[in-house]
Amino acid sequence: MQEILTLLADSNILFPDPEKALDEPDGLLAVGGNLSIDTLLQAYHKGIFPWFSEDDPILWWSPGERMVLHPDQFHISKSLLKLLRKSKYQVTMDHDFSGVIHHCSTSRQRQEGTWITDEMMAAYIDLHRAGYAHSVEVWHEQTLVGGLYGVSLGSLFFGESMFSLQSNTSKIAFAALANQLHQWGFKLIDCQMHSTHLASLGAVTMPRQEFTGYLNRYCRTTPTGAHWKKAWQWIDHQQ
Structure with missing residues (x-):
């Protein structure tokens, strides 16, 4: 070492x-x-x-250990399922990447001091424009109230950050992401660092060597029918 x-x-x-x-x-x-x-x-x-x-x-x-989620293993709690069934929210993908990353930065700054600096925001906005970084947005009455963003390579999604302006809206975004990636045949969502919150949603730890195996196998595979901008509004179809 x-x-x-x-x-x-x-x-x-x-x-x-x-x-x-x-x-x-x-x-x-x-x-x-x-x-x-x-x-x-x-x-x-x-x-x-x-x-x-x-x-x-x-x-x-x-x-050394990565927090990861298999898209088909996202855990929807009874309270989240109840929220989804009576939801007043709409979910989109890649409709407001800049808005999502700015809200993630502001939210973390209030909580613990942000690592999403202006330099980081500019870099990931460039990555989005190049077609690699993507966002999930949760809307209430045309107002952005939750979401997440990350990087998509092959059949792997690398989650970066999420935010909620209303209760559980980041969980709604994560549930929609996992559902859509599962439909597209994605193999893994990288959540980076361990947290009890992520564990409650179904994420597990994976040794670095095993994670590297996923990178070598799936970073260059093409998922079936993945089209972020045209992804269907998942919440509406669950009602």
């Missing part, structure tokens, strides 16, 4: 083997580099993601 972090160049970036990530803090692998589309895509293909605060350099992570 390496004892010091890899310092990445500003350009021509080559990430180290994720198995060289630190044990403490868990998964910290490298520092520096940039947030260009090419760099981010290289990172995600290797199971690496950026996560840093406003005053930090860019930090890159690959935790």
